[in-house]
Amino acid sequence: MTDARTWTVVKLRPDGSEATRYSAVDIPAPDGWVAARAIWTYGTVDIGYYTFETDDVLYEYFATDRPYNLFVTYRPDGTLVGWYCNVTYPTRVTDDTIYWHDLWVDVLVLHDGAIEVVDMDELAESGIEQQDPALHAMILAARDELIQMAQQRAYPFSETPTITPDGATA
Numbered sequence: 001m002t003d004a005r006t007w008t009v010v011k012l013r014p015d016g017s018e019a020t021r022y023s024a025v026d027i028p029a030p031d032g033w034v035a036a037r038a039i040w041t042y043g044t045v046d047i048g049y050y051t052f053e054t055d056d057v058l059y060e061y062f063a064t065d066r067p068y069n070l071f072v073t074y075r076p077d078g079t080l081v082g083w084y085c086n087v088t089y090p091t092r093v094t095d096d097t098i099y100w101h102d103l104w105v106d107v108l109v110l111h112d113g114a115i116e117v118v119d120m121d122e123l124a125e126s127g128i129e130q131q132d133p134a135l136h137a138m139i140l141a142a143r144d145e146l147i148q149m150a151q152q153r154a155y156p157f158s159e160t161p162t163i164t165p166d167g168a169t170a
Contacts, residue, residue, distance in 0.1 A: 007036050012101040034062045049116045050108050061156035062091035067142040083109040087142045103139050107146040
């Protein structure tokens with residue numbers, strides 16, 4: 001048996017500066033996607049509709065040809081939190097690193113199926129609508145595509161791994 005590939009995941013802010021980097025373990029994904037499993041280590045982050053907590057298990061799906069990624073989040077005991085979706089530039093992958101470049105808008109799909117779009121105010125404040133109308137249109141189209149994918153339970157919304165109480169995948 002071989003060890004699973006380990007990725008370094010690098011999140012870039014809208015201005016291109018590095019926000020964070022962390023390790024994740026490769027999981028299977030179809031063409032056009034890279035997927036990994038990571039453990040949340042940044043303490044509790046509560047954004048109102050969605051909360052990340054220490055030791056949450058994240059299954060992260062990065063589109064390499066579409067402008068978004070999706071993180072399905074579970075508590076360590078296996079309770080589904082939901083899907084946190086980021087509108088991004090298409091993910092860039094090197095030999096051992098996944099780079100994703102955040103673009104303000106997020107789509108949250110809660111465990112009960114409710115959908116919330118957040119950070120539209122940040123997008124408006126960015127001035128990108130006037131500075132780069134094509135990028136602004138791409139962001140809105142990606143937001144709409146994520147909502148449609150969630151409603152249709154399209155990949156990777158169709159992926160819901162079962163987490164055992166010890167945090168392992170069943």
